[in-house]
Amino acid sequence: MPHFHLRPLNQSLAAAIQYKIDTKTKPLGALGQLEQLARQVALVQQTLTPKLQQPHMLVFAADHGIAAEGVSKYPQEVTYQMVLNFLSGGAAINVFCRQQGMALRIIDAGVKGSFADFPAVTDQKIAEGTRSFLREPAMTAAQCEQALEAGAQLAREVAATGCNVLGFGEMGIGNTSAATLLMHRLTGLPLADCLGRGTGLDDDQLAHKAAVLTAAAATHAAVSAPLEVLATFGGFEIAQMTGAMLAAAEAGMLLLIDGFIATAALLVTTKLYPAVLEYCVFGHQSEETGHRLLLGHLNARPLLSLGLRLGEGTGCALAYPLLQAAVSFLNEMASFESAGVSQAAPQPASAV
Amino acid sequence: MPHFHLRPLNQSLAAAIQYKIDTKTKPLGALGQLEQLARQVALVQQTLTPKLQQPHMLVFAADHGIAAEGVSKYPQEVTYQMVLNFLSGGAAINVFCRQQGMALRIIDAGVKGSFADFPAVTDQKIAEGTRSFLREPAMTAAQCEQALEAGAQLAREVAATGCNVLGFGEMGIGNTSAATLLMHRLTGLPLADCLGRGTGLDDDQLAHKAAVLTAAAATHAAVSAPLEVLATFGGFEIAQMTGAMLAAAEAGMLLLIDGFIATAALLVTTKLYPAVLEYCVFGHQSEETGHRLLLGHLNARPLLSLGLRLGEGTGCALAYPLLQAAVSFLNEMASFESAGVSQAAPQPASAV
Numbered sequence: 196m197p198h199f200h201l202r203p204l205n206q207s208l209a210a211a212i213q214y215k216i217d218t219k220t221k222p223l224g225a226l227g228q229l230e231q232l233a234r235q236v237a238l239v240q241q242t243l244t245p246k247l248q249q250p251h252m253l254v255f256a257a258d259h260g261i262a263a264e265g266v267s268k269y270p271q272e273v274t275y276q277m278v279l280n281f282l283s284g285g286a287a288i289n290v291f292c293r294q295q296g297m298a299l300r301i302i303d304a305g306v307k308g309s310f311a312d313f314p315a316v317t318d319q320k321i322a323e324g325t326r327s328f329l330r331e332p333a334m335t336a337a338q339c340e341q342a343l344e345a346g347a348q349l350a351r352e353v354a355a356t357g358c359n360v361l362g363f364g365e366m367g368i369g370n371t372s373a374a375t376l377l378m379h380r381l382t383g384l385p386l387a388d389c390l391g392r393g394t395g396l397d398d399d400q401l402a403h404k405a406a407v408l409t410a411a412a413a414t415h416a417a418v419s420a421p422l423e424v425l426a427t428f429g430g431f432e433i434a435q436m437t438g439a440m441l442a443a444a445e446a447g448m449l450l451l452i453d454g455f456i457a458t459a460a461l462l463v464t465t466k467l468y469p470a471v472l473e474y475c476v477f478g479h480q481s482e483e484t485g486h487r488l489l490l491g492h493l494n495a496r497p498l499l500s501l502g503l504r505l506g507e508g509t510g511c512a513l514a515y516p517l518l519q520a521a522v523s524f525l526n527e528m529a530s531f532e533s534a535g536v537s538q539a540a541p542q543p544a545s546a547v
Numbered sequence: 548m549p550h551f552h553l554r555p556l557n558q559s560l561a562a563a564i565q566y567k568i569d570t571k572t573k574p575l576g577a578l579g580q581l582e583q584l585a586r587q588v589a590l591v592q593q594t595l596t597p598k599l600q601q602p603h604m605l606v607f608a609a610d611h612g613i614a615a616e617g618v619s620k621y622p623q624e625v626t627y628q629m630v631l632n633f634l635s636g637g638a639a640i641n642v643f644c645r646q647q648g649m650a651l652r653i654i655d656a657g658v659k660g661s662f663a664d665f666p667a668v669t670d671q672k673i674a675e676g677t678r679s680f681l682r683e684p685a686m687t688a689a690q691c692e693q694a695l696e697a698g699a700q701l702a703r704e705v706a707a708t709g710c711n712v713l714g715f716g717e718m719g720i721g722n723t724s725a726a727t728l729l730m731h732r733l734t735g736l737p738l739a740d741c742l743g744r745g746t747g748l749d750d751d752q753l754a755h756k757a758a759v760l761t762a763a764a765a766t767h768a769a770v771s772a773p774l775e776v777l778a779t780f781g782g783f784e785i786a787q788m789t790g791a792m793l794a795a796a797e798a799g800m801l802l803l804i805d806g807f808i809a810t811a812a813l814l815v816t817t818k819l820y821p822a823v824l825e826y827c828v829f830g831h832q833s834e835e836t837g838h839r840l841l842l843g844h845l846n847a848r849p850l851l852s853l854g855l856r857l858g859e860g861t862g863c864a865l866a867y868p869l870l871q872a873a874v875s876f877l878n879e880m881a882s883f884e885s886a887g888v889s890q891a892a893p894q895p896a897s898a899v
Binding site: 219220221222223224225226227228229268269270272273276277279280283285286287289290291293294295394395482498499500501502503504505509513516517519520523524527528529533534535536537538539 | 571572573574575576577578579580581620621622624625628629631632635637638639641642643645646647746747834850851852853854855856857861865868869871872875876879880881885886887888889890891
């Protein structure tokens, strides 16, 4: 396991940041969650005048051996096909990244099939999909470490371009099953609470998924250390996200966390370095059943709750303008003094 | 009362719009509330390829006689001062409109003080503030009609520039008191449920506001017709918003509704022409106590819930990128067929 230098945020600017927020021309606290966000961005960047630079979205794609057990509504080849859709600009995440001016990178972390003819894909393929964790660990310890390193290295490369805000998305048929087991094992919550309909399973299909995952949990009943849990149930896209999140926080970037799968990758990350959470902005609370509980476990309050259940990073791309708004009000709004606006009176001016 | 031609939306394109949404490369329904929004925009514009053009934010400002009764934490002159702040670009709504590329217009609907030296203010002043509805109606029937006409005329002017999406914001010390009584009288909900802390009243100040508003409700116990309720309790900014909303919907624009005050103006509007609701997008559920209940009364589901309690149109400016996202995915995402992506399988591929 690579080592990361990840410390809790230095709070020495906290009072000055709060003062700046409180003297803006608005009632105290009237910008609600945007004020918390402004505080966080200023602390992460250690400045009273933060800036968002070169925002990037990383979408990690990989296949999962567990998909062969019929846990998804879609066939496994959809992972490969959706990567091609990302490349031609037709997926939801393409549309939203274009709208927000976020650079989009598509990473082959372990998709079944070759992208040799597609140089726009960042090739970090560990293998052509994981093995089915119904019977054996999804990956070897060496593959898991290789995936963590590859993700971390990519985040460092992106940081070197001047980017200071990084979104995390994913694509991988079967990956809600992987995320469910990561969550179940690392939070201790009952499997039923971690389980959801993924891309839209009906009741029978959901019961089948529950049976498969219950059997898989029993097969690996003794596994509990975070990295072993990751290797056992994780996908290559999840392990690469974990590595990328750690390196991004180490580099002092803001991390934009999308839905259930990216949050499961973050869960692994927090078990290794809890301070990573202070760098995270949560874009969206997905409809996937487990996601609300997982966000609660992480004490996270997402910016949006629009009933999305798509992944790809869509939830954090849609939330990005709110992050921009938080930074903009901190930098651009007038203060009561500079605008010549009267402050709140301590008492009502008259009685009824 | 001017007459408006406002019909329910023509639903003849509904099936074609739904088909277009359902064949995009995503699981059915996976874009959640954005899909409802895309349907609504397409129906309002009666096209499968909607466009948002020349978005405008109208911020109506006015003073309230009731402010003299000590119902706000801020002195009345803050209304005038904040208008100057809008003009110099330092308020939150300036920052957010700049960020979203929305044109901002500031309307003097009835502020105490002259803006003769500030040509950037749209002068629609009815009077220098309303009278205190604790003792008499806030405005005369003639003033109310004049305000409705002025608002409607402004919306028609803006529509003539090619604008098809219009945000509604306001500024007016004391206007949560006006909105509270409009809501109480027009919904029948108990006054206590319609009452909130406005710009941040403490418990004693809130009790005082409750006493003032209870007395005012009793003074005008017999008033029940929507326009009479508006004239009795409303502000000039609220009446102008009501007129502007009706003319905007008549012109086939999308209406972006902000917080408690703008929603109270819409409530009056719906009592006159219920079909106006089909043109409305709700930006934000404010922290103001009554707003959640008022949105519920209107069957409205806001896009954001960020704990804002500022008004000015901030909640709808912040939600505007979500409206853009809804339009963009409908226009730009690939379909399963065009992208060569496999559709969902009817059954799981194997059993455990």
